[in-house]
Amino acid sequence: xxERTLMGGNIAVAEGAILAGxxxxxxxxxxxxxxxxxxxxxxxxxxxxxxxxxxxELAAINMVYGAAAVGFRAMTSTSSPGFSLxxxxxxxxxxxxxxxxxxxxxxxxxxxxxxGGAQGDYMQCTRGGGHGDYxxxxxxxxxxxxxxxxxxxxxxxxxxxxxxxxxxxxxxLGQAMEPVVIRERVRKFPEKKWAITGARGRPKNRINSFxxxxxxxxxxxxxxxxxxxxMRINEVRYEALNIEDAxxxxxxxxxxxxxxxxxxxxxxxxxxxxxxIRPITVFPFPYQPLAxxxxxxxxxxxxxxxxxxxxxxxxxxxxxQNEIKLVNTYGGVPLEADPIFEAIDLLM
Numbered sequence: 001x002x003e004r005t006l007m008g009g010n011i012a013v014a015e016g017a018i019l020a021g022x023x024x025x026x027x028x029x030x031x032x033x034x035x036x037x038x039x040x041x042x043x044x045x046x047x048x049x050x051x052x053x054x055x056x057e058l059a060a061i062n063m064v065y066g067a068a069a070v071g072f073r074a075m076t077s078t079s080s081p082g083f084s085l086x087x088x089x090x091x092x093x094x095x096x097x098x099x100x101x102x103x104x105x106x107x108x109x110x111x112x113x114x115x116g117g118a119q120g121d122y123m124q125c126t127r128g129g130g131h132g133d134y135x136x137x138x139x140x141x142x143x144x145x146x147x148x149x150x151x152x153x154x155x156x157x158x159x160x161x162x163x164x165x166x167x168x169x170x171x172x173l174g175q176a177m178e179p180v181v182i183r184e185r186v187r188k189f190p191e192k193k194w195a196i197t198g199a200r201g202r203p204k205n206r207i208n209s210f211x212x213x214x215x216x217x218x219x220x221x222x223x224x225x226x227x228x229x230x231m232r233i234n235e236v237r238y239e240a241l242n243i244e245d246a247x248x249x250x251x252x253x254x255x256x257x258x259x260x261x262x263x264x265x266x267x268x269x270x271x272x273x274x275x276x277i278r279p280i281t282v283f284p285f286p287y288q289p290l291a292x293x294x295x296x297x298x299x300x301x302x303x304x305x306x307x308x309x310x311x312x313x314x315x316x317x318x319x320x321q322n323e324i325k326l327v328n329t330y331g332g333v334p335l336e337a338d339p340i341f342e343a344i345d346l347l348m
Contacts, residue, residue, distance in 0.1 A: 002181045003182075004179035004181055005180055005181075006177055006179055007144055007177065007178070007180040008144070008174075008177050009141075009144045009147045009173045009174045009175060009176045009177075009178075010032075010033055010034075010035045010105065010147075010174045011035060011036070011039050012145070012147035012151075012180055013036050013077065013103055013167065014036050014039035014040050014043070015039070015148055015182070016148035016150075016151030016152045016183070017075050017101065017155070018040075018043060018044070018047060018049075019148070019152060019182075019183055019184070019185050019186060020073065020151065020152040020155040020156070021073050021185070021187075022044075022074070022075045022101070022155065023050065023067070023073050023074065024049065024050035024051075024052075024063075024072045024073075024074045025040045025044055025050065025051050025052070025074070025075050025076070025077075026050075026052050026054050026059070026061075026063040026067070026075075026076050027040070027053065027060050027076050027077050027078065028053065028054050028055070028057050028059070028060050028078065028082060029053070030078055030079045030081065031079065031107070031171075032079060032105055032107055032117065032175060033077050033078065033079050033103070033105035033171075036077050036103070037053070037077060040077075041053065050067070050072075056085070057076075057078050057082035057083075057085040057086050058085050058088075060076045060078070060086070061085075061089030061090060061093075062089050063076075064093070064100045065092060065093050065098055065100070067100075068098040068099055068100045069096075069098060069207045071192040071196075073099075073101075073155055073159075073189070074101075075100060075101040075102070076100075076101075076102055076103070077102070077103035077104075077105065078102075078103070078104060079104065079105050079171070080104065080106050080107045080120070080121050081107075081111070081112055081113075083102075083121060083124070083129075084124070087124075087129045087130035088130055088131070090102065090130055090136070091128070091129075091131055091209075093163075093164050094128075094130075094132075094134040094135075094136065094163055094164055094209075094224070095132060095134065095209025095220075095224070096207050096208055096209040097162040097163060097194075097224075098162070098163075098207065099158035099159045099161070099162050099165070100158055100165075101154045101155055101158055101164070101165055101166075102136075102164055102166050102167075103151065103167045103168075103169075104125065104166060104167070104169075105168075105169055105170070105171055106118050106119055106120065106121045106168060106169065106170050106171060107171050108331050108332035109121075113331070113332065114331070115171065115332070116171060116172075116331070117170035117171030117172035117173065117174070117175075117255060117305065117332065117334065118305050118306060118330065118331070118332055119170050119253075119304050119305040119306045119309070119310075120307065120309065121168065122282065122304070122306055122309035122310050125168050125282065125283070126138055126282050126283040126285065126313070133221055133225060134163075134224060134228070135228045135231065135283050136163065136164050136283065137157050137161070137163070137165045137235055137283060137284070138165075138166040138167075138168060138283045139153065139157075139165070139166065139167045139168070139237075139280065139281060140167075140168055140169070140254055140279060140281070140282055141167065141169055141173065141254070141280075142173070142254050142255070142257040142258055142278060143173075143178060143258075144173075144176055144177070144178035144179075144180055145180050145181065146280075147169060147173070147174075148180055148183060149183065150280070151167050152186065154167050155186075159189070159190045159192075161227060161230075161231060162194075162227075163227070168254075168282075169254055169255075170254050170255050171332075172255045173255050176255075194207070231283075233284075235281060236281055236285070236286050236288075237279075237280035237286075238277055238278060238279050238280055238289060239276075239277070239278040240275070240276070240278075241261070241264065241275055241276040241278070242264065242268065242273075242274065242276065243275035243276070244275075245275075246273050246274055246275030246293070246298060247272075247274070247297075247298060247299065247348075248272070248273070248299045248300070248344055248347055248348070249274075249275050249276065249277055249290070249293050249299070249300050249301070250263065250274065250275070250276040250277070250301050250303060250344075251276070251277050251278075251300060251302045251303070252276070252278060252302070252304060253278055253279050253282060253304075253310070254305075255305065255334065255335065256303045256304050256305055256335045257276070257278045257303075259303065259335050259336055259337040259340055260276055260301075260303045260337070261276060261278075262340075263303075263337040263338075263341040263344060266337065266341050267341060272344060272348060274344055275293075277290060277293070279310075282310065282313070285313045285316075285317070286317075287313070287316060290314060290317035291319075294317070294318040294319060294321070294322045297322070298322060299322060299324070299347050300318060300322060300323070300324045300325070301324075301325050301327060301344060301347065302314050302324060302325070302326050303327045303328070303335060303340050305333070305334070305335050306328060306330055307328065308328055311324070323347065325343050325347060327339050327340050327342075327343045
């Protein structure tokens with residue numbers, strides 16, 4: 001068996017970024033992701049790469065923009081209030097088609113809220129978050145291993161689509177400790193002929209999200225919208241457990257999915273036919289698998305640590321004909337398996 005190393009969730013993200021070839025990291029401290037930043041501060045210089053603690057989250061995202069523009073694999077990490085501050089920069093980067101990775105280790109809000117883990121940034125992450133028509137592939141790990149693996153995937157997808165890519169996890173998962181298999185380093189990177197590296201005998205490159213002539217801008221947006229549609233078609237990721245014979249489907253991601261899996265196992269032990277759909281991407285969202293299960297007459301339990309944000313996407317997928325029950329916590333309170341099982345029991 002591969003050798004395993006005990007590792008925290010935030011550290012797994014940092015290690016995943018280093019393994020993926022992140023060349024420049026910019027960030028500002030905020031709980032509960034500080035150990036991610038501290039790990040990058042310690043190890044990026046050892047690798048001969050750029051680490052800079054910035055004066056703010058605003059500075060961090062704009063430095064990521066600059067590093068991405070010269071062709072670097074660049075990254076920042078933050079938590080919910082800091083992520084809010086970065087929205088304008090992320091919108092600019094998407095408009096200018098700049099690949100980068102943004103990690104949001106979510107805490108409770110609105111406002112400063114508290115430092116407990118939460119999933120209340122779901123709408124902000126899946127609907128773009130800033131101004132304009134844009135989307136970001138949003139990856140949602142539920143284990144420490146996936147914190148590493150999906151961070152590595154995020155760099156690949158950012159380069160593939162020339163677009164910022166998100167990795168989001170609640171603060172509980174960021175602080176969790178689990179055995180992890182260290183992945184192999186990425187050693188081959190895509191060529192970036194569009195990067196600003198000095199003309200060197202070729203026509204100059206321009207990186208910009210602004211069109212001086214309003215007539216030209218709809219064409220640019222249409223190209224972006226076509227790209228986002230390709231993401232919807234090609235990049236849906238989810239895990240399906242015990243759905244073949246299920247009468248009730250649990251839908252959950254992140255830490256909430258771990259509790260939902262426990263509730264599903266309890267239900268199965270009691271001969272209740274319960275399955276689970278765990279979105280691994282929440283943009284693009286796995287609408288079709290849920291719609292197919294709705295066609296079979298399944299009922300649904302949505303488990304999340306927010307006021308009920310992913311619930312809206314499940315409703316889009318399922319429609320109004322199937323019963324949907326929300327089981328949730330908010331304000332930095334973890335979601336346990338017992339209330340999820342109680343909801344299952346009520347629906348049987």
